[in-house]
Amino acid sequence: MVIFVLRHGETKWNVEKRIQGKRGSHLNKRGRQQAKHAAKSLRKYAVDLIIASPTVRTMQTARIINEPHQVPIIKDAGFMERDQGVLEGLTARGILKIIPDIAHQQKKLGIDWRPPKGETFREVHARAVKNFSRIAKAHVGENVIVVSHGAFIRTLAHHLHGGTPETVFDRKAPDNAELFEVECKLRGKNVLCRLVGRRRWISLEF
Helix, strand or coil, rough: CCCEEEECCCCCHHHHHHCCCCCCEEEHHHHHHHHHHHHHHCCCCCEEEEEECCCCHHHHHHHHHHCCCCECCCCEEEHCCCCCHHHEEEECCHHHHCCCCCHHHHHHHHCCCCCCCCCCCCHHHHHHHHHHHHHHHHCCCCCEEEEHHHHHHHHHHHHHHHHHHHHHHHCCCCCCCCEEEEEEEECCCCEEEECCCCEEEEEEEE
């Protein structure tokens, strides 16, 4: 099976550099164009299903992607963006008003730093691998498109490159509407996946 992993198109909050998390805004004109361009890239593939995070921006992207396919779109909270807690909707300036020493905290704690009422990057990593494994097992033999978010895809892609959670910040976050193609197969109860173009298969089991 092949799973195509796509980040949502650009939004107003992306342009304003606001933390989106589980909230965020609608796609802007450029974001819709990005989604249409991704749809053209995916048009040649036989797709059985689209799974999308339930945010507005991912669902808008999923509907545009689905225009050539007309397959079911399933909302799945397992593919939600990192929960940024009270930081959602804020710019860097607004964050500094709440947490003046945020840079020190993040440097000290790394992937275990938690936004107030939010989610650590370690938790995002565990959630990404767990839910990606879940859909790979549930849709053996099918081609699936997953529409998700920057932090989620960043840590998933890092895992599929063989990286550890602790080194995830060494990997660049995906651009808006950036597409990853992942091959998956079952070996017993284990799921093995690899990014298309890479030789190494990576386990999705901890």
